[in-house]
Amino acid sequence: MENEALTEEMAKNIIESCIDCGECIEACYIAKVTDNKYTPKSKIMLLQKLLEGHELEQEEIDNIYLSTGCGACEAVCPADISITDVIKIERAILAQQGKEPAWITQVCTNTMKLGNLGGEDSSNKNSWVTDELELSDNSDVAYMAGCWISVAKHDIARSTIKILNKGGIVPRLIPKEKCCGHMLIANGHIQETKQYVKDYVEYIESLGIKKLVVSCPGCYSHFMKEYPELFRKPDFEVEFSVSLFSQLIEEGKLSPKKMNKTVSVKDACVIMQKSDIPRKVLSSMGIEVKELTDRNIFCCGGPEVKPAFPEISSKVAMFTIDNFKETPDGVVSYCPFCYVHLEDVCKEKDKEMAMQDISNLLLESLS
Ligand code: SF4
Numbered sequence: 001m002e003n004e005a006l007t008e009e010m011a012k013n014i015i016e017s018c019i020d021c022g023e024c025i026e027a028c029y030i031a032k033v034t035d036n037k038y039t040p041k042s043k044i045m046l047l048q049k050l051l052e053g054h055e056l057e058q059e060e061i062d063n064i065y066l067s068t069g070c071g072a073c074e075a076v077c078p079a080d081i082s083i084t085d086v087i088k089i090e091r092a093i094l095a096q097q098g099k100e101p102a103w104i105t106q107v108c109t110n111t112m113k114l115g116n117l118g119g120e121d122s123s124n125k126n127s128w129v130t131d132e133l134e135l136s137d138n139s140d141v142a143y144m145a146g147c148w149i150s151v152a153k154h155d156i157a158r159s160t161i162k163i164l165n166k167g168g169i170v171p172r173l174i175p176k177e178k179c180c181g182h183m184l185i186a187n188g189h190i191q192e193t194k195q196y197v198k199d200y201v202e203y204i205e206s207l208g209i210k211k212l213v214v215s216c217p218g219c220y221s222h223f224m225k226e227y228p229e230l231f232r233k234p235d236f237e238v239e240f241s242v243s244l245f246s247q248l249i250e251e252g253k254l255s256p257k258k259m260n261k262t263v264s265v266k267d268a269c270v271i272m273q274k275s276d277i278p279r280k281v282l283s284s285m286g287i288e289v290k291e292l293t294d295r296n297i298f299c300c301g302g303p304e305v306k307p308a309f310p311e312i313s314s315k316v317a318m319f320t321i322d323n324f325k326e327t328p329d330g331v332v333s334y335c336p337f338c339y340v341h342l343e344d345v346c347k348e349k350d351k352e353m354a355m356q357d358i359s360n361l362l363l364e365s366l367s
């Protein structure tokens with residue numbers, strides 16, 4: 001949904017289609033940890049005010065930025081209101097009014113100029129590569145680690161490549177790998193993002209890549225959902241690394257050894273539709289999964305909330321930590337941000353929770 005096409009009439013229709021059932025409020029962890037001060041429903045109601053040209057109070061602006069984009073609200077909305085799209089539109093209007101938080105503007109500028117969130121030199125993006133990894137210069141299968149892994153979780157990228165190598169795949173890297181554009185997309189920078197996505201897709205296509213393997217659920221979701229809307233469907237297939245692991249196991253190309261463990265799984269909000277796949281991979285390792293949350297969306301606290309609202313973000317993370325920490329052999333994650341954020345919050349709050357990424361665990365069972 002693009003904000004320039006949105007009229008007051010359409011905003012009115014969105015607001016009027018809300019039947020005030022409160023389901024979104026129940027589902028939202030930001031609402032829960034703020035005693036319903038910042039709810040999805042109240043975020044929707046701000047749309048009309050913005051479109052009518054009213055100035056928002058600081059607390060109302062905070063409300064619009066207090067969303068992790070987890071999608072738990074819209075997953076339960078009986079009126080099918082795309083609440084995350086409404087939030088993007090509101091953020092786009094705020095950006096046009098010069099009310100976007102400065103840190104978001106900076107991160108979006110870094111993404112546009114340098115292809116990464118932190119403004120680092122992007123030539124370091126593949127600094128996680130070590131000599132033991134088999135990589136090709138010209139394979140038509142490429143691997144994209146994504147920002148979080150490139151910066152903070154090199155082990156996930158290395159384990160992924162080692163697993164692919166064991167399964168007979170020698171991928172190449174993308175020499176000029178860029179951020180998938182997450183913060184641009186989440187903050188409604190539509191026009192800039194269109195060009196950014198076009199340039200990136202065309203660049204990957206120009207390398208002759210037929211399949212792009214990604215380890216980050218956020219990258220996967222943007223390539224699959226937003227890229228076709230912002231530009232077009234890429235000419236290459238995009239595959240989530242854990243799906244490829246599962247396929248290689250099914251084809252008998254990988255044979256994990258059985259591990260006698262019981263774990264719980266921290267699912268990734270943006271690819272809940274794939275939540276059976278990590279469980280299949282764990283089952284092939286003889287690992288039992290203790291289900292703790294009815295497999296509903298259970299947000300970790302989110303990259304968009306942490307920088308400006310660290311306490312609220314940590315409180316959301318504590319739901320996971322308190323619910324999952326007693327699982328006998330810890331928590332398995334398949335999202336690098338969940339992993340980094342939950343680990344950080346455990347340190348901050350002096351809590352212990354054994355956590356492991358699924359790629360590291362699978363590699364262990366293949367060794
Ligand atoms: S996307 Fe998640 S955090 Fe944002 S309003 Fe919806 S449920 Fe709350």
Ligand code: SF4
Binds near residue numbers: 041079081
């Ligand atoms: S779940 Fe949908 S219909 Fe119900 S209150 Fe929230 S936005 Fe309105």
